Amino acid sequence: MSFTGENVSSGMGLAENSKSTYLELQRMRAFRYVIFKIDEKKKEVVVEKTGDPSESYDDFTASLPEADCRYAVYDFDFVTSENCQKSKIFFIAWSPSVSRIRSKMLYATSKARFRRELEGIHYEIQATDPTEMDLEVIRERAR
Numbered sequence: 736m737s738f739t740g741e742n743v744s745s746g747m748g749l750a751e752n753s754k755s756t757y758l759e760l761q762r763m764r765a766f767r768y769v770i771f772k773i774d775e776k777k778k779e780v781v782v783e784k785t786g787d788p789s790e791s792y793d794d795f796t797a798s799l800p801e802a803d804c805r806y807a808v809y810d811f812d813f814v815t816s817e818n819c820q821k822s823k824i825f826f827i828a829w830s831p832s833v834s835r836i837r838s839k840m841l842y843a844t845s846k847a848r849f850r851r852e853l854e855g856i857h858y859e860i861q862a863t864d865p866t867e868m869d870l871e872v873i874r875e876r877a878r
Contacts, residue, residue, distance in 0.1 A: 747845045748779040749852050756782045760810055761824060761855050764788060768795045771806040771849070773841055780806065780849050792870045804842040805829045806849060808856070813877050823857040823877045826850060832863045 759765040768786040773779075783805065784798055792809070799805055807827040815821055828846055830839050850856070858876045862868035 747773050747841075747849065749849060750774070750777070750779045750781040753780050753782055754852055756785060757808060757853050760785075760808060764810065764822075766810070767791075768798075768807060768809045770798055771808075773804075773845060775841070780845065792873070796865060796868070799829050800831075802831060802833045804831070804834050804838045806842070806846070808853065809873070811873055811877055813874065815878075821877070824855060825873060825876070826853065826856045826859045827868055828859070828861045829868070830861070830863055 753771060756766070756769050760767075760769055765788070766785045767788050767790045769782060770784040770786075771780050772783040774781045786795055786798065788810075792811075795807070795809055799807065807829060809825045809827060811823050811825055813821055813823070828842065830842055850859070860868050860872065860876070866872075
């Protein structure tokens with residue numbers, strides 16, 4: 736997918752399958768989560784991993800690298816106080832404090848453009864360590 740007339744500082748392009756994979760999570764609930772990474776050679780955001788709908792939040796967090804940045808989308812199921820089953824889609828910008836400065840800069844400058852491509856996100860979380868995206872944080876935001 737090419738974006739003409741955009742300069743490099745506005746971020747990376749979006750690989751064809753990145754958007755379609757997100758739509759499968761959003762519309763068909765085909766995945767519990769999708770982890771995206773920036774492919775610097777291709778200058779685009781690509782799908783790194785998808786999680787089966789049966790996977791847990793722990794499976795998801797264990798799939799994120801400890802020392803490198805990623806974007807992720809997580810489909811969170813919960814029950815409201817009125818006993819209704821609901822689902823909210825979270826966009827998580829994972830930027831661990833131990834990751835390389837270059838990586839942090841690349842993900843930071845590309846985030847807004849990438850995020851705009853994903854319609855239907857309910858909440859966004861910026862996390863620099865696992866506690867900032869703990870399941871309790873997700874649960875609180877979803878309520």
